[in-house]
Amino acid sequence: MIRVRLLAAAVLLGLAATLIVLGPPQREAAAAGEESSAVTVNGRPGKYEDFSDLAITVHQTEGLVGQGIEVTWTGGVPTPYGGFGTNYLSIMQCWGPDPEAPDFRETCQFGAGLDPPYSNLRTGNASRYVTEDFDPAETMEPIPVGDELTSNAVPFRASYGGTYVDALTGAGGTPRPAPDGYEGLIIDLYGKGSTNEQPWVPTAGSGEGRTVFWVQSAKEAAHLGCGRVGDDGGDPQPCWLVVVPRGAYDPFGNVRGAQVGGVDSPLSASNFANAIAIELNFAPVSGFCELGAQERATIGTELAAEAMTSWQPALCAGGGTTFGYAATSDSEAANQLFSTYEGAPGLAYTTIPIAGGADDPPVAHAPVAVSAMTIAFSIDIHPRFAAPPEVEALFGSQVPELKLTPRLVAKLLTQSYWGDIPILQGETGVEHLPENPQFITYDPEFRALNPVFENFPDAASGPKGLMVTLESGQPVHEIWRWILADPQARAWLAGTPDENGIVVNPKYAPLNLDEEPPHSFPRAEDTCVRQPPAEMDLCSLDYRPYIGSYSEIAQRVLRADVGEKSFWDQTREPPQYVTSPPRAFGRRWSIGVTETASAHRYGVFTASLRNAAGEFVAPTQDGLRAAVDAMTDTDGDGVLELDPARRAVGAYPLTMVTYAAVNTGQDPQALTDYADLLEYAAGPGQQSGTARGELPGGYLPLPAELRDQTTGVVAELRALAGATPTPTPTPTTPAPGPSPSAAAAGSRRSR
Numbered sequence: 152m153i154r155v156r157l158l159a160a161a162v163l164l165g166l167a168a169t170l171i172v173l174g175p176p177q178r179e180a181a182a183a184g185e186e187s188s189a190v191t192v193n194g195r196p197g198k199y200e201d202f203s204d205l206a207i208t209v210h211q212t213e214g215l216v217g218q219g220i221e222v223t224w225t226g227g228v229p230t231p232y233g234g235f236g237t238n239y240l241s242i243m244q245c246w247g248p249d250p251e252a253p254d255f256r257e258t259c260q261f262g263a264g265l266d267p268p269y270s271n272l273r274t275g276n277a278s279r280y281v282t283e284d285f286d287p288a289e290t291m292e293p294i295p296v297g298d299e300l301t302s303n304a305v306p307f308r309a310s311y312g313g314t315y316v317d318a319l320t321g322a323g324g325t326p327r328p329a330p331d332g333y334e335g336l337i338i339d340l341y342g343k344g345s346t347n348e349q350p351w352v353p354t355a356g357s358g359e360g361r362t363v364f365w366v367q368s369a370k371e372a373a374h375l376g377c378g379r380v381g382d383d384g385g386d387p388q389p390c391w392l393v394v395v396p397r398g399a400y401d402p403f404g405n406v407r408g409a410q411v412g413g414v415d416s417p418l419s420a421s422n423f424a425n426a427i428a429i430e431l432n433f434a435p436v437s438g439f440c441e442l443g444a445q446e447r448a449t450i451g452t453e454l455a456a457e458a459m460t461s462w463q464p465a466l467c468a469g470g471g472t473t474f475g476y477a478a479t480s481d482s483e484a485a486n487q488l489f490s491t492y493e494g495a496p497g498l499a500y501t502t503i504p505i506a507g508g509a510d511d512p513p514v515a516h517a518p519v520a521v522s523a524m525t526i527a528f529s530i531d532i533h534p535r536f537a538a539p540p541e542v543e544a545l546f547g548s549q550v551p552e553l554k555l556t557p558r559l560v561a562k563l564l565t566q567s568y569w570g571d572i573p574i575l576q577g578e579t580g581v582e583h584l585p586e587n588p589q590f591i592t593y594d595p596e597f598r599a600l601n602p603v604f605e606n607f608p609d610a611a612s613g614p615k616g617l618m619v620t621l622e623s624g625q626p627v628h629e630i631w632r633w634i635l636a637d638p639q640a641r642a643w644l645a646g647t648p649d650e651n652g653i654v655v656n657p658k659y660a661p662l663n664l665d666e667e668p669p670h671s672f673p674r675a676e677d678t679c680v681r682q683p684p685a686e687m688d689l690c691s692l693d694y695r696p697y698i699g700s701y702s703e704i705a706q707r708v709l710r711a712d713v714g715e716k717s718f719w720d721q722t723r724e725p726p727q728y729v730t731s732p733p734r735a736f737g738r739r740w741s742i743g744v745t746e747t748a749s750a751h752r753y754g755v756f757t758a759s760l761r762n763a764a765g766e767f768v769a770p771t772q773d774g775l776r777a778a779v780d781a782m783t784d785t786d787g788d789g790v791l792e793l794d795p796a797r798r799a800v801g802a803y804p805l806t807m808v809t810y811a812a813v814n815t816g817q818d819p820q821a822l823t824d825y826a827d828l829l830e831y832a833a834g835p836g837q838q839s840g841t842a843r844g845e846l847p848g849g850y851l852p853l854p855a856e857l858r859d860q861t862t863g864v865v866a867e868l869r870a871l872a873g874a875t876p877t878p879t880p881t882p883t884t885p886a887p888g889p890s891p892s893a894a895a896a897g898s899r900r901s902r
Contacts, residue, residue: 188213190429193226197425199400207394207427214841215433216378217371219363219709219754220392227360228398230353232546233536235268235737236412240352241276241395242364243417246310246375250391250428256418257308259393260367260375262317262337263346268737275414276397277350279304279317279337285413286402288420296330305418307337310369310376310388315340325722340374343732344712347372350417351736356544363529363754364392365709369436378433387435391428434843439464446475447824451484451500453701454626454809457748457847458520459500462828462836465844472824478700480624481505488514488814497817498825502625504788505812512816516789517864518857519832521779522850523770524626524805526560526617527708527755528553528742538606545603547737553758554600554767557637560630560760561644563591563617563742565664566676566695567656571616573680573694573717581678586652589613592740595651600767615713615734618704618743621697623671626746626807629795631668633804636763636795641665672697672744685719686726693717693728698743705749711739747775748849760805764798770805775851778806789860808857813864819872826868833861 189210194202204226211220228238247258262279275285282303283289293301296318304317313334318327329335347365354360368378369388377390395417399407402421407413415422440463449459459476467473477496479487484499489507499505505514530550534542566572569581570589580589590613591597592604620627634640639649644665648654658675674695679688693716698704707713712733720729734740747770750757759767768774781799782791791808793799811832813825831844837852838845846852853861 188432192427192429194396194425194427197398198421199404200398202396202398202425205396207429209392209429209431211841212392212429213432214843215366215368215431216436216752217368218366218752220366220431221361221754222364222392222394223359223361224354225359227354227358227396229356229358229544230547231409232356232534232543233269234410234412235272235276235351235353236409237397237399237407238354239397240349240354240360240362241397241417242349242352242362243393243395244347244364244366244372244375244377244431245391245393245428246377246388247308247391250393250426254308255428256423257306257314258310259418260307260341260346260372261348261350261418262304262416263341263343263348265343265346265348265350266732266735268351268735269410271410272351272412273414275416276412277348278416279307279418281305281416281419285415286419286421288402288424290420294330296327298327304337305416306333307340307374309334309340309374310379311373315374341372344730345372347710349736353547353737355547360547361549363709365706365753366390366392366431366433368433377431378436380435380438384438387433389433390431392431393426393428395422395426397422439843440467440473441470444473446473446494447821447828448475448477448494448496449498449500449811449828450477450479450487450496451498451812452481452502452624452626452809453478454502454522454746454748454807455500455520456702457752458809458832458836458850461843461845461847462831465835466828466831472827474824474828480622482624484812488812497814497821498828499812500809501812502629502807502809503792504786504790504810506788512814515813515815515864515867516810517813517829517833517861518791518808518853519811519829519836519861520809520846520850521775521806521853521857522747522809523775523778523803523807524630525745525747525750525770526553526555526742526758526760527705527745527750527753528758529708529711529739529755530741531737531739532603533608533612533738533740534606535608542606549739549756550601550603551756552601552769553756554761555758556596556600556761557634557640558643558649559591559594559597560617561634561640561655561664562594562653564619564634564672565644565656565659566616566674566691567653567659568594568613570613571695572676572678573689573691574678575680575682583657584654587654594653596649596653612740614740614742615715616695618698618707618713618741619672620700620704620744621671622700623669625670627672628668628670629805629807630744631664631670633760633795635665635668637761682719684721685728687728689717689719689728701745702749702752704743705745705753705755708741708743708745708755709753711741713741746849748847751847751849760803762799762802762804763796764800764802766801768801768803770803770849772851774801774803775806776854777801778803779808779851779854779857782806782808811861811864813868815868815871822868822872826865826872829861829868830865833858833865 191208194205207224230239243259243261245259247255280303281289296302307315315337316333369376376388378387401413481501485505488499489511532545569584592613676691679690681688710733716728759769781802782793
């Protein structure tokens with residue numbers, strides 16, 4: 152059951168009696184179908200302004216995990232163009248059981264000190280600091296923190312117990328220890344790099360708005376505890392999405408400066424009285440499989456990760472087999488598939504065929520998922536000053552579509568825009584790229600395809616690099632195959648300038664990227680600089696670091712957090728470069744290579760890529776299906792692939808089929824267990840949805856012919872299980888490691 156609360160009566164009764172408490176909010180369920188959990192709620196009149204026309208829709212409120220959820224609204228007052236001083240939203244996640252309780256605000260994750268969109272804004276709008284000097288309704292007593300100092304920050308109560316405080320900073324800028332009576336500091340729980348708060352969320356000129364909010368389960372934020380199940384069982388702990396509308400007046404009734412804002416926190420009594428709380432119900436973060444149960448191992452490409460995460464609880468329900476899963480490259484999965492150590496995976500997820508040596512058992516390939524590699528992006532529309540009025544009205548919204556050619560992606564991957572290379576303060580370019588622009592935003596090829604960027608500012612508006620993973624594998628290889636199948640991109644990588652004189656970064660020339668598509672994203676740029684007072688060099692891999700996984704890239708795209716280390720912190724011990732905070736709302740421009748299931752999980756936009764037919768196609772269900780229809784089994788091994796040079800109309804060019812490659816030489820129980828997994832994957836596991844056991848968004852349900860292929864493999868495995876005697880256990884277990892034949896197969900079968 153979804154509960155929606157407007158925080159008014161209890162908050163003010165506990166804090167002050169100066170605000171008027173009105174009736175309950177209007178509530179409307181916005182359902183696309185019977186299973187929809189979308190909720191729409193209106194605001195209400197406040198003391199100085201009326202938020203009744205503000206209608207906020209949270210598009211998913213049930214079965215949540217750590218993910219992005221879409222939040223949209225209508226009836227808002229537009230945020231002033233070029234400023235966040237008035238008329239915006241502050242959004243946060245809270246865990247308290249009763250949003251009407253006076254101390255509910257103490258359970259809200261907010262006030263990590265995120266940077267404001269503009270330097271002239273007062274950061275009090277994004278803090279936990281409350282005082283009657285800024286709000287006449289505020290009654291919180293300052294907290295003594297030592298040295299005769301007090302803190303006016305609202306303390307934070309963790310879901311597992313204990314209260315945490317902001318104890319201010321001591322000598323050298325280091326945090327003071329928590330005073331007696333408190334378990335620790337708020338900064339020990341969350342900070343700029345881990346909070347999901349959104350202090351300044353703008354409303355566009357139409358009065359509408361949209362954001363994607365990163366909800367955190369107990370896995371991402373133990374102090375919130377969302378989805379945690381108690382030792383005695385029961386329902387998972389719910390949490391709340393809390394939206395505080397910020398209008399044109401401060402708590403004293405004074406008009407705010409449109410470009411400056413105020414010093415009053417959204418947690419302050421008068422502001423928090425206008426808050427809207429919508430209940431978020433999470434899937435349990437644990438307890439869905441029997442503790443201590445022996446796992447049947449699986450391994451393979453990250454393209455299967457979201458599907459396996461959803462299927463695992465359904466497979467182990469009612470005493471079923473518990474399946475483990477570890478993401479790794481196709482070649483490493485091939486290596487381990489034939490390993491003989493106890494507990495070795497007998498099923499590997501792969502996008503290419505796996506074959507062992509002459510002495511290895513045959514491998515059966517069963518399709519389990521269709522998805523794609525993609526380029527995710529999150530870009531705030533940031534019009535230049537004096538832009539046309541219709542463009543100014545877009546301030547507060549995001550770019551919904553991005554078109555990219557293979558050559559543009561090659562430019563990003565080779566750090567051929569000098570903004571992706573560390574330089575000294577005051578410099579405007581690098582010697583080895585004298586004619587190249589700073590960012591893709593100013594590349595004429597890019598602007599011709601994406602004209603909205605013609606009205607972006609003339610400087611310093613672009614991504615901080617294309618985020619990529621370090622790990623090599625077939626999905627990366629497919630991206631390079633797509634690039635090299637394009638004559639323009641291949642010629643450019645070979646050294647031919649484009650029509651505007653933009654050249655490939657010469658540091659990449661020795662790699663001969665135009666000859667063979669690699670299986671990794673190499674970083675050949677080796678520039679290092681040292682900006683005083685820094686005591687060590689800042690190099691390219693600090694400036695544009697690799698990211699750990701496709702899932703992490705999607706999350707970082709959402710948060711506009713590239714992980715760059717470019718700020719020298721003299722107060723650290725020892726002094727060092729530290730990670731920069733996420734880019735502020737209104738100035739986000741992030742882009743990264745991920746896969747469609749992770750992009751869907753975190754709610755980020757995905758680019759339309761040009762295929763060999765000259766079309767720009769997004770990774771939609773239709774685009775993936777057209778690509779599957781164009782795939783062929785080139786080796787006769789039952790594994791399909793898409794030729795990137797084929798002119799397949801409507802096909803998304805980076806579509807891939809993930810197969811479960813099963814070692815057929817296993818014992819009967821293992822074959823039976825894997826047959827059960829495949830039977831589920833090709834059956835109930837292809838039902839699209841958000842519930843456990845269903846096929847997550849970002850995947851195309853298997854076409855009938857691929858389901859039939861998997862059903863055939865299931866029958867084959869069950870037949871082998873019935874005909875295979877149980878082997879006698881050997882007295883010793885070989886050490887883990889790939890067999891020589893499997894290792895050879897992993898490299899030999901890579902396309």
